[in-house]
Amino acid sequence: xxxxxxxxxxxxxxxxxxxxxxxxxxxxxxxxxxxxxxxxxxxxxxxxxxxxxxxxxxxxxxxxxxxxxxxxxxxxxxxxxxxxxxxxxxxxxxxxxxxxxxxxxxxxxxxxxxxxxxxxxxxxxxxxxxxxxxxxxxxxxxxxxxxxxxxxxxxxxxxxxxxxxxxxxxxxxxxxxxxxxxxxxxxxxxxxxxxxxxxxxxxxxxxxxxxxxxxxxxxxxxxxxxxxxxxxxxxxxxxxxxxxxxxxxxxxxxxxxxxxxxxxxxxxxxxxxxxxxxxxxxxxxxxxxxxxxxxxxxxxxxxxxxxxxxxxxxxxxxxxxxxxxxxxxxxxxxxxxxxxxxxxxxxxxxxxxxxxxxxxxxxxxxxxxxxxxxxxxxxxxxxx
Numbered sequence: 001x002x003x004x005x006x007x008x009x010x011x012x013x014x015x016x017x018x019x020x021x022x023x024x025x026x027x028x029x030x031x032x033x034x035x036x037x038x039x040x041x042x043x044x045x046x047x048x049x050x051x052x053x054x055x056x057x058x059x060x061x062x063x064x065x066x067x068x069x070x071x072x073x074x075x076x077x078x079x080x081x082x083x084x085x086x087x088x089x090x091x092x093x094x095x096x097x098x099x100x101x102x103x104x105x106x107x108x109x110x111x112x113x114x115x116x117x118x119x120x121x122x123x124x125x126x127x128x129x130x131x132x133x134x135x136x137x138x139x140x141x142x143x144x145x146x147x148x149x150x151x152x153x154x155x156x157x158x159x160x161x162x163x164x165x166x167x168x169x170x171x172x173x174x175x176x177x178x179x180x181x182x183x184x185x186x187x188x189x190x191x192x193x194x195x196x197x198x199x200x201x202x203x204x205x206x207x208x209x210x211x212x213x214x215x216x217x218x219x220x221x222x223x224x225x226x227x228x229x230x231x232x233x234x235x236x237x238x239x240x241x242x243x244x245x246x247x248x249x250x251x252x253x254x255x256x257x258x259x260x261x262x263x264x265x266x267x268x269x270x271x272x273x274x275x276x277x278x279x280x281x282x283x284x285x286x287x288x289x290x291x292x293x294x295x296x297x298x299x300x301x302x303x304x305x306x307x308x309x310x311x312x313x314x315x316x317x318x319x320x321x322x323x324x325x326x327x328x329x330x331x332x333x334x335x336x337x338x339x340x341x342x343x344x345x346x347x348x349x350x351x352x353x354x355x356x357x358x359x360x361x362x363x364x365x366x367x368x369x370x371x372x373x374x375x376x377x378x379x380x381x382x383x384x
Contacts, residue, residue, distance in 0.1 A: 011208070017202055024200070024202075027196050029194055030127075030192035030193040034099065035057065037168045038070070041167070045072040049082045053127050057125065079100055082100075082108065086124070087120060093220040097123050102140075106131055106146070112150040116182055119254070127187055128143055145340065155183060160195070164199055166269070175211055178257065178260045180218070187288065273311055276309060283309045284309070285324070286311070286337050287312065297376035301377055328355075332358060337375070337379075339364075341366040363375040
């Protein structure tokens, strides 16, 4: 049996780790950024199952388990089994991490609303890829659209730096007693996971404070506490009326907890959105790596004398309703580029703006295609 090393790390306040600690520049992939985040996250347990393009990230987490940064790590039998085991670990009161993507997300889908319903502060990285037949492993963000109504909080990383920062901060936001919900940190597969970028990292000899499960709004399942979260006395046995009332009120509470997360997201992520030149008549609203392509399109448009602004949506759940509404009022056109065929982000934006005729749900590329900035520029010119 392998003897695990013990790594000496100093526990520091989240604010120090996030904002104050001196950072060192490294040139690493998004998968390596996951490893670096988990090194500093004081995670108790990670459970993995390989699926492209997330396999490398969880392999690397296994490496740092061998180095002593985690207490436990193993590979499950399949995605649903992993997500069920992750739920069990969280019910037992430990800080737990995993990752999946694409067909893995769909195979495990039953567990995500279960995590939210059980108020489990699990952090899971989702590395998006196509899920359709014929089989593809190429980047596609359609799975984010599937996940929006599970009750989970949803972050969408543009870069490896975002991925590192969002994973670390997700643990603290998820574990706030007035939130206590799972957080999915999504990134576009390959575009982020397998591309090297400059990432600024704090020292690896510091880490977050441990998770305190006894601050949870629902009891931790230990040897002294009966499993009340799993319906110790099932109300479905009492009457349909009790069952309806219990489920209805609890689903409302799960959504309310997501809304309460806004203030913590504002504190630790600096808001749900970021803007550049937000007073422009034409705004591009995007998330994930579509933001990177949009930045280039904005630069090219400005060289041609076209005034264009950019809105980066970092958080999709809770949706930045008031922020998008405010920005949309002043804009004459809103262009929404996406890496999926369904246009779930354009739908979200259209659902909250007061005049959704100004929302242009294009360009969209899917199935692994890239998005040349010219496609976005063409939509700007079409509007003009």
